Amino acid sequence: MLIQQIFTEKIAHSSYILAGDKTCAIIDPRRDIEIYLELARDLGVKITHILETHLHADFISGHIDLAQRTGATIYTPKAADCDFRSVPLAQGDSFSIEDIKLDILETPGHTPEHISYVVTDTSRGQEPVALFCGDTMFVGDVGRPDLFPGRAEELASKLYDTLHEKLLKLPDFCEIYPAHGAGSLCGRAMASKRSSTLGYEKNYNYALKINDRADFIDSLTNNMPDAPDHFSRCTDINRVGPKEVKDLTIPDALENDRFREKMKNAIILDVRSFESFGGQHIPQAYNIDRNSNFPTYAGWLLPPEKDILIVSDNYSQAFNACTQLHRVGLDRVAGYLENGMYGWVTDGLPTRHVPQISSTELHDRITAGKEMTILDVRAASEYEDFHIEGAINIPVHELRDRYSEIEHNTETILICGSGQRSSMGCSILLQKGFSNVQNVAGGMTGYAAAGYGPECPMCVLPWAPFKNK
Missing domain, CATH: 3.40.250.10 (Rhodanese-like domain)
Known part of the structure; x- marks a missing residue:
């Protein structure tokens, strides 16, 4: 048995190839599928199974494309009620790929229809050796249960049962292979390590150490990061079956x-x-x-x-x-x-521009008492860790609706962690009729490096979702 992880940067997505001697499964594939075809060719195996743990919210899955290219069978959660042809799976179902036995656990919580695949390598033993847990459990975290309006507490309670009544009863040596790593917004505090064991997570995963149901629900339903707009769209597209990329x-x-x-x-x-x-x-x-x-x-x-x-x-x-x-x-x-x-x-066609100012220029203007609006477009949690005194916090995605809270006639200086999100914000404000917007190149990272404040804890982590963003 061979397990190989394919990590997709930016969406911080992990998909997997689970291979025997001649055949293999692809688990939670991304939409552009050439990488799986190449890996299978290199390993000398045929793709016969496509396994989905749930209806992914943050990306479009490649299950339809992969099935069309390879003839492989798609396996999905029965509760997902998918519109395309697939084998629906529920609690207690099992199947084999050569000497690899896969048992199905229904693991709702992150989403209502979620399943996990418990893997036993029967050529070596009869105990589970691996768990493909999708977004139920991550390294250092668990899946957020708040993506379905009005159902956060219900799903958090189901996630508590999933973890304590099912997953944590598997052997401590069982390896876990989640569908995301640090940088994804499908959780809140994922570690940078991309796989783990249940034993290690029992000892060091904060969410698994919350034994009281009410406390667990409270922890997973408060102070969660905002969910991007496309999360609900992607879920529906994955249920129906996305258009093939070739089309x-x-x-x-x-x-x-x-x-x-x-x-x-x-x-x-x-x-x-x-x-x-x-x-x-x-x-x-x-x-x-x-x-x-x-x-x-x-x-x-x-x-x-x-x-x-x-x-x-x-x-x-x-x-x-x-x-x-x-x-x-x-x-x-x-x-x-x-x-x-x-x-x-x-060709002499019209353009606009956004003045870029340095951290030193910004500090000099603050020191001189210059009239301006400093708009911090980072997430609220980043702003709370450290911000410039007097700065207004409106996360960049909220500017589309909250731009009216900003004074039009005053010079507006936008800042984020590095200059990228603030430039997004500048482009939005220009569309809304603002004319005097400027961007802080280097953002709070540069501001701290110049000695004007402490390091932003999120900005300096190499795996952070907003690193250099």
């Missing part, structure tokens, strides 16, 4: 005239760095730096009913951005600006 249009390379024509009924997404966007950009464009937590913020901020036109430095960046947009169900990519901003400005 999606390849983005057109658009000359300036065609780009301008399509702009009338589309949104513009500038995926360049915040420094480049600040220098020159097309009016009304969103800026979501492709090096940031790009798919999450794209799914969060962009209206899904609109065509998307991409502005990038080159075709490779545009194609990469398109792949990441597809991962969160944004399929309406209508083209990209073929000659980039250089071709745009040399």
Whole structure:
């Protein structure tokens, strides 16, 4: 038996290949499936099973594409009531892949329909050796139960039973393989380690050490991070069955005239760095730096009913951005600006810019008592850890609705952890009619490095969901 993890950056998603000598299963596959086909080829095995633990909220699954390409059978939770052809699984079901036995546990909590796969390598023993637990349990955390409006306490209570009555009764040496790692918003406090054992988690996972049901429910239903807009959309798409990637249009390379024509009924997404966007950009464009937590913020901020036109430095960046947009169900990519901003400005077409100021400049203005609005667009938890005195906190995704709380006629300085989220915020405010917005390059990380405040605990962690974002 072989288990190999495939970790997808930015959405912090873990999928797996579970292989015998000749055949294998792919567990919780991402939408762009070539990596699984290549791995199976390299291992000399045939993909015969596609196993889903639940209806994923933060990304579009690759189960339909993978089944079409390989002829493999899809296995899903019976309670998901999926619209596509699959084998529905419930508590007590089991099946085998060569010498690998998989027993099904219903593990609701993160979602109502969730199942987990308990794996026994019968060639070596009769006790469970691995658990594919989806988003029920993570390394250092458990799945958030608050993604379904009005059902958070109910699902948190079910999660408590799932953990204590089912998963924690498996052997301590049983390895756990979750569907996400640190950086995902499907939990709150995931560790950077991507697999663990039940014994280790019993000792060091904070949620598993809460033995009182009421305390557990309270912990899992308060102070949770906001859930991005696309979470509910992706769940429904995965239930129905997403369009196959091969049926999606390849983005057109658009000359300036065609780009301008399509702009009338589309949104513009500038995926360049915040420094480049600040220098020159097309009016009304969103800026979501492709090096940031790009798919999450794209799914969060962009209206899904609109065509998307991409502005990038080159075709490779545009194609990469398109792949990441597809991962969160944004399929309406209508083209990209073929000659980039250089071709745009040399044709004399209109642009806007966002002044970039340094931490030192900001500090000097604060010290001088300059009249301005400092807008901190980080998450509330980051703001509470440390912020500039007098700064207003509106997380970037809330600016779409809360921009009216900001004074239009005052200079508005936006700051985040590094300059990326604040540049997103600048692009939103410009769309809302603000004219005097500036971005703090380096954000709170630079502000702390310049000696004006302590390090932001979230900004300095290498695996943090908002690291350099």
